[in-house]
Amino acid sequence: MQSNGNGHGPRHVQPLVGIPSARDRSTRYFGLSIYIQNRMYVQGVTHAQGAPITIPLELEETTLRTIYDNLDAIFLPGGEDIDPSRYNEAPHELLGAVDKERDRTEFLLASWAMAENKPLLAICRGHRS
Numbered sequence: 001m002q003s004n005g006n007g008h009g010p011r012h013v014q015p016l017v018g019i020p021s022a023r024d025r026s027t028r029y030f031g032l033s034i035y036i037q038n039r040m041y042v043q044g045v046t047h048a049q050g051a052p053i054t055i056p057l058e059l060e061e062t063t064l065r066t067i068y069d070n071l072d073a074i075f076l077p078g079g080e081d082i083d084p085s086r087y088n089e090a091p092h093e094l095l096g097a098v099d100k101e102r103d104r105t106e107f108l109l110a111s112w113a114m115a116e117n118k119p120l121l122a123i124c125r126g127h128r129s
Contacts, residue, residue, distance in 0.1 A: 015072035017050040020105050021057055022079050041077045055109070057101045064108060074113045076106050078124030 019042070021035035037054045045052040052075075055067055068074075083098040084091050086107065113120040 014049060014051040016053050017045045017073045017075050018053050018055050018071040019075045020055045057105050068112055073119035074109050076122040
């Protein structure tokens with residue numbers, strides 16, 4: 001193991017890649033909001049020799065920042081539409097489902113990563129974050 005340089009203890013050799021979760025609000029779980037992740041995204045990160053870390057939604061910003069600070073990279077996956085109010089736009093008639101909390105989480109992660117030059121991969125929905 002190597003030190004991660006931030007005083008938080010030893011670091012594994014594999015880079016830690018944070019992937020924000022999505023939600024499953026189906027009736028399968030009695031209407032509970034369940035955090036989920038596409039298995040293909042997790043497999044892609046591990047295939048690239050990374051260690052995927054699923055990031056839950058609805059965290060306080062300081063808690064999210066603590067997780068972010070211990071990651072080596074961020075991967076913003078695809079998913080539902082981004083709320084157009086994020087861009088000061090009105091909803092379009094073809095707008096699909098949105099998740100404002102996922103938007104908030106991904107926008108924070110993306111802004112921190114870009115400001116600090118942390119590796120960031122964004123696809124589909126994530127590219128618009």
